[in-house]
Amino acid sequence: MTSGLVLLLLSGASAAARGQTGPPPGSGLAPRTQMYLSGDAGSASDNYWRRIAIGLGISLFAHEGAHVLTSLALGFHPHVGLDHGRPTIFSGIDSQKYPHKQFLFSAAGLTTQDLINEAILDIPHSRGGAIERGILAGGIGATLFYVTLGRNGSVSDIAFMARTSSLSKTQLSLIFGGVSAIQALRISRDSSYAHFFVRPTENGLGIGFGY
Known part of the structure; x- marks a missing residue:
């Protein structure tokens, strides 16, 4: 009985090890998805979420940078201030006197992000x-x-664009939202972006963060 239990435990451990290391080469089986709740996934993807964050930062920087560059290109002096305690980039443009230029400033951020995504x-x-x-x-x-x-x-971009143009907030939301919806659809249909927020590991896929 004892020897049988030992054999059972050994076979169970062997099976668990195989489950952790993935299917044997040439088996034709798909890699298993693994749920990581601790930092034991020592693979090359340890910095995956950090790189995701870098990408998010690049997109945000492009958005805000486009506002600044547009204001400068139009001959004005943008500055950073607070709006209800939140850091905000102000155009330095008198929207009453130059509504079209204010519209260009307000549209620059989302337009730039859309162009980057399209590229x-x-x-x-x-x-x-x-x-x-x-x-x-x-x-x-x-x-x-x-x-x-x-x-x-x-200080919403959409609200400012509506104030300085003949377009309503609903129309602007449909324009920008429609572009992003099409991009999201294209991403969902491209196998290169499968499991968009799932971290690849050496043995399969890891969902979640490692600590």
């Missing part, structure tokens, strides 16, 4: 990297915010 999706290259995914998510996420929660903010 990523259109220009042939090796797709699916973590930084690239972060950039795409940053652009789509920014648009989603501005057409929903941020739509009516006091």
Whole structure:
């Protein structure tokens, strides 16, 4: 009985080890998805989420940088101030006197993110990297915010564009939201971006963060 129990435990341990290391080569079986709750996934993807964050940061920097460069190109002096305690880039443009220029300033951020995403999706290259995914998510996420929660903010890009043009907030939301929706659809249909927020590991896929 004891020897049988030992054999059973050994066979169970062997099976568990095989389950952790993935199917044997040439078996034709798909890698298993693994759920990591601790830092025992010592693979080359340890910095995956950091690279995602870098991509998000690049997208945000492009958004804010486009505002600054547009204001400077139009001959004004943008500056950073606080709006209800939140750091905000102000155009330095008198929107009453120069509504068209204010519109260009307000549209620059989302437009730049859309153009970057379009370039990523259109220009042939090796797709699916973590930084690239972060950039795409940053652009789509920014648009989603501005057409929903941020739509009516006091310094909202959508609100300012509506004030300085003949377009309504609904029309602007449909324009920018429609572009991002198409991009999201293209991403969902591209196998290079499968499991968009799932971390690849040496033995399969890891969902979640490692600590």
